[in-house]
Amino acid sequence: MNTHALPSAFIDGEAGTTGLGIRARLERLPVHVRSIAPELRKDPEARREMMASVDLVVLCLPDAAARDAVAMIDGLRAQGGHAPRVLDASTAFRTAPGWVYGFPEMRPEQAQAIRTATHVTNPGCYPTGIIGLLHPLVAAGLVPADYPVTVNAVSGYSGGGRAMIEAHERDGGPAFELYGLSLQHKHLPEATVYSGLSRAPVFVPSVGHFPQGMIVSIPLHLDLLPKGTRGADLHAALVAHYRGSDRISVPDACASLCADTLAGTDRMELRVHVNEEHRQAVLTARLDNLGKGASGAAIQNIALMLGLETPSPV
Template identity: 55%
Template sequence: MAQKIFIDGEVGTTGLQIAARLETRGDIDLIRLDESRRKDRNARAEALDAADIAILCLPDDAAREAAQIVAGGDTRLLDASTAHRVAPDWVYGFAEMTAGQAQAIAGARFVANPGCYPTGAIGLIRPLREAGLLPADLGVSINAVSGYTGGGKALIAEYDAGTAPKGFVYGTGQAHKHLPEMAQYGLLDRAPIFVPSVGNFAQGMIVQVPLHLADLADTPTPGDLHGALAAHYAGSQFVTVAPLGDPGRIDAEAMNDTNGMTLYVCGDATRAVLVAVLDNLGKGASGAAVQNLNLMLGVDPATGLT
């Protein structure tokens, strides 16, 4: 029997992308509200209660309200907002993060979809922490550039109108909403220095973590770092580790329209640069949401994503 799925906030950037991936599936019955009822609390509550799984593509406060609405019922939630990513009783929805994470997502009632930047950063850092190569108290720097669709409808409108800068850095005050999940799921004792930026392209993302190898445990080589990443992601459906070494130009748009992420280890005998490339709208948002939904439904994680 088809599972009833409600996307609360379907008309936003992430919601539209998720709906496009689900609407032709025979195993899913999408609950949809007329435009006039999408902001009606009672209509939303009815849809939330009727759903087997509700996907929240909402501002943080509205996502918290939705969680309160279903608290006494049976509806499972997959939250694409920032509201519950480090909340207790919520499972973090990065299936490849650590052993057993996919199974935890599959069995959870409440799943928090990761942020786009943290997916790349944690994807690089967590395996090295688990391998004992990266100290918990290391001062980590994360530099990243995303396509402008990551800024939502308002920023997209600026680029469409030609009024936005060709590229810009933001979040320099170190209060970015992604920092808590980067530290918690990166197993870092110290919050990283995070410098995000936006490029003059619609979608795609590069996340970089530069490292002085002498600051790491037993001064590993780039090959050691590469080996740890390759071992961690061996057999992954969606995460690929590129061959060791400098590949030349790394294209921010290389993984667009996929749920894939490619990781690189570059550097020399004293320094390394770890790089993650993903689609901010794919593995960084809607693709990851569909992957997590598939896990919660007990179907192939790649369903609707190939």
């Protein structure tokens, strides 16, 4: 096969956790992945030349560096030359005008919007669970937009970057750690906007001593929802929204959940756990923070943007 006849992509920041995950998963797609020599990865001219030669640039960079890279790509477009489409994995553009949010299952029209967009922003791992649970329920009128949402979530330590990974794997790390207690987590803006909420949730993230996996949980008082709402209504709305999805399922409630069950996959499970006697419910999302929560989502978006068939989830 002539690889140069394939659509081409360049991962800017391919040595990071997300970049490595995307590179590995791209082996499942007919894409010619181009790379810059390690010593030239920070050379602006080498990066500009590479960007001008490919169909798609995937940015796996810190926010400031991602903004600089997008300015470089937009500069190519302004000069009338070839400019690649861009998929950004940072938080820099998650709610920015002109960018399409890369959660294909969020709305019926979202996948098509991703297919035609020049600028797509890959979702965060926590927001994938939060939005996956709340957007269909808010859109259906079952959860009011001004509901006082509280989100508790635990992630594997691989989501914390190289320093946290090294600390856990070298020294053992803490068994469980709350963080983000300033209540200003960087994922809150996208979680609020794309869930359809009018007020930001109280979000309490945490890290457990396991590499990959995630559980997002959202408690609800049913009596604060529209009159007569039952847990079965919430479950039915989620089932209807995700019917036909090969990545997102809505199983029945269970007595307990283990956070790392879906590690290594690109799938997400959404559940409604309910006690009608007490009029309480807990929504849960279980996923791999590096799968559907990062690299797996990126592969979905890359396939859509390049007109390729999305590979089946692992």
